[in-house]
Amino acid sequence: xxxxxxxxxxxxxxxxxxxxxxxxxxxxxxxxxxxxxxxxxxxxxxxxxxxxxxxxxxxxxxxxxxxxxxxxxxxxxxxxxxxxxxxxxxxxxxxxxxxxxxxxxxxxxxxxxxxxxxxxxxxxxxxxxxxxxxxxxxxxxxxxxxxxxxxxxxxxxxxxxxxxxxxxxxxxxxxxxxxxxxxxxxxxxxxxxxxxxxxxxxxxxxxxxxxxxxxxxxxxxxxxxxxxxxxxxxxxxxxxxxxxxxxxxxxxxxxxxxxxxxxxxxxxxxxxxxxxxxxxxxxxxxxxxxxxxxxxxxxxxxxxxxxxxxxxxxxxxxxxxxxxxxxxxxxxxxxxxxxxxxxxxxxxxxxxxxxxxxxxxxxxxxxxxxxxxxxxxxxxxxxxxxxxxxxxxxxxxxx
Numbered sequence: 001x002x003x004x005x006x007x008x009x010x011x012x013x014x015x016x017x018x019x020x021x022x023x024x025x026x027x028x029x030x031x032x033x034x035x036x037x038x039x040x041x042x043x044x045x046x047x048x049x050x051x052x053x054x055x056x057x058x059x060x061x062x063x064x065x066x067x068x069x070x071x072x073x074x075x076x077x078x079x080x081x082x083x084x085x086x087x088x089x090x091x092x093x094x095x096x097x098x099x100x101x102x103x104x105x106x107x108x109x110x111x112x113x114x115x116x117x118x119x120x121x122x123x124x125x126x127x128x129x130x131x132x133x134x135x136x137x138x139x140x141x142x143x144x145x146x147x148x149x150x151x152x153x154x155x156x157x158x159x160x161x162x163x164x165x166x167x168x169x170x171x172x173x174x175x176x177x178x179x180x181x182x183x184x185x186x187x188x189x190x191x192x193x194x195x196x197x198x199x200x201x202x203x204x205x206x207x208x209x210x211x212x213x214x215x216x217x218x219x220x221x222x223x224x225x226x227x228x229x230x231x232x233x234x235x236x237x238x239x240x241x242x243x244x245x246x247x248x249x250x251x252x253x254x255x256x257x258x259x260x261x262x263x264x265x266x267x268x269x270x271x272x273x274x275x276x277x278x279x280x281x282x283x284x285x286x287x288x289x290x291x292x293x294x295x296x297x298x299x300x301x302x303x304x305x306x307x308x309x310x311x312x313x314x315x316x317x318x319x320x321x322x323x324x325x326x327x328x329x330x331x332x333x334x335x336x337x338x339x340x341x342x343x344x345x346x347x348x349x350x351x352x353x354x355x356x357x358x359x360x361x362x363x364x365x366x367x368x369x370x371x372x373x374x375x376x377x378x379x380x381x382x383x384x385x386x387x388x389x390x391x392x393x394x395x396x397x398x399x
Contacts, residue, residue, distance in 0.1 A: 003076040004034035004068065008049060011066050021056045022341075025301040029054070041070045042113045074116045081120050088124060095183055099125040108138050160185040167244050167252060170207040170216030172197050179244045182212065186250065191243040193259075200232040206242055208254055208269055222269040227256050229263065292346035299349045303340050306356045307333055313363050320370035321363065332359055 008030055012020060033049050040047040046069040054064040092099065105127050111117060112135055122128070148154035162185055168178035171194075179190040196204060204227045211219025230238050239259040246252050257264040310333045318326050336356060344352075 001031060001034045001038060003080070004037055004073065005031055007068065007072070007076055008034060008064075008066055012055065012064070016055065016057065016062075019057045021058075025297070025304055026054070028297045028301065037068055038073070038114070039110075041068070041073050042115060045070050070115075077116065081117055084117070085120055085124050088121070099127065102127055105129040106133065106135075106138065108135055110136050161248070161250070162186070163188065163246060163250075165210055165212055167208070167210050167222075167246070169194070169242060170209055174216050176209055176211070176214055176216040176219055178212075179242070180246060184246075186246050187248050188246045189243065191241055194240045194242060195236050196230070196233070196238050197235055199235050201235070201238070202230045202232060203228050204230065204238075204240055206240075206254070206256055222252070223254075223267060225254055225256050225265060225267055227258060227263075227265075229261070230258060231260060233260075289346075296346055296349060299346075299353050300340055303336065303349070303353055303356050306353075306360050307336050307340070309360050310336075310356075310363065313360075313367070317363075317367045317370075320367045325363075325366065329359070329363060 029051065033051065037047050037049050046067060049064065049066045049068060051064040053061040055062040102125060105121065105125065107118065107121065107129050118129065145154060145157055146159055149157065149159060162183050163180060165182045166178035167180045168176055171177050177192070179192055180188050194204070194206070206225040206227065207216065208222040208224065209216050209219040210222055213219050227240050230240075241257040241259055243255045243257070244252065245255070252269050253266055254269060255264060255266040310329060313321070314326060314329055314333070321329070336352070339352065340349075
């Protein structure tokens with residue numbers, strides 16, 4: 001959507017320069033037009049982005065009419081598609097899977113309808129895709145299936161969790177030795193024997209890491225288990241068995257066993273990829289901020305509509321308001337129009353919206369009050385007029 005939007009803005013700038021006066025809601029309208037064009041280009045070779053009277057220069061309005069061909073769209077989005085293919089290759093390499101071992105492809109999301117993306121994936125993998133599936137609801141359906149499995153409502157389907165990155169220990173010279181490798185399904189368990197590197201060592205620290213880098217200290221440190229009271233012996237003689245266990249809840253337990261003495265100890269370690277309460281609060285605050293940011297265009301649009309209402313009131317009801325009130329409203333309207341175009345916070349916009357609503361409400365109340373007074377005066381005049389024939393003859397007799 002963004003590359004099409006940038007293309008539209010570039011074409012407008014080429015034709016009109018910086019003379020265009022942008023309304024607060026115009027960019028939101030352009031983004032919708034860009035999305036619509038993207039969808040249309042999945043089934044046609046070209047589309048026209050046409051919005052009558054959309055562009056304003058001074059007091060004149062001009063139509064927006066831009067032709068966008070599918071070939072142009074593909075050229076604009078090529079870098080994004082190339083990045084997606086690179087990520088696809090990394091995912092396959094990470095899982096040690098060759099394209100030749102894959103079955104039919106299931107492409108998910110509305111973007112996978114774009115012919116350019118489908119062709120790029122087909123060329124990279126040499127595979128056809130599954131058809132006859134609603135690609136926009138597959139992920140939601142998968143989430144529902146997982147929820148049903150967790151609740152014990154579904155037993156015919158088994159979905160397996162995988163370990164996101166390897167668990168292992170640090171060795172001499174800061175070498176990382178993974179025991180349970182990433183993408184292993186859980187629960188998982190793996191044991192490996194280690195020994196001393198110098199003569200007569202009586203204590204061996206087993207340092208535990210999670211990650212994929214060959215240098216242990218470059219990975220995430222999870223903890224240390226010390227194997228104590230090892231009988232003195234030449235280097236390489238003591239045998240220490242280290243076992244990693246990862247259960248279905250992703251809880252990791254590390255057990256050490258001195259095969260010579262039979263002594264063992266177990267600790268539970270916490271993955272650094274989990275979230276503590278502070279991190280959860282930070283994410284909640286970010287989500288709240290993100291939701292607020294998404295509402296900003298809608299609020300600006302409503303303020304713009306209210307400004308139009310004020311302008312109509314000024315144009316048609318100046319007598320009802322009085323000259324002083326008209327001047328005040330003009331100043332407020334100019335200030336609102338200027339402020340809404342600036343980048344301001346969600347809180348400031350919300351306050352501004354409430355104030356604008358209040359301005360409109362007060363103006364409409366004054367107009368309604370004026371109209372009631374006018375109606376009362378008109379009713380009285382009509383009544384007096386209806387009594388006039390009765391009053392005149394009596395007056396004439398006295399004359």
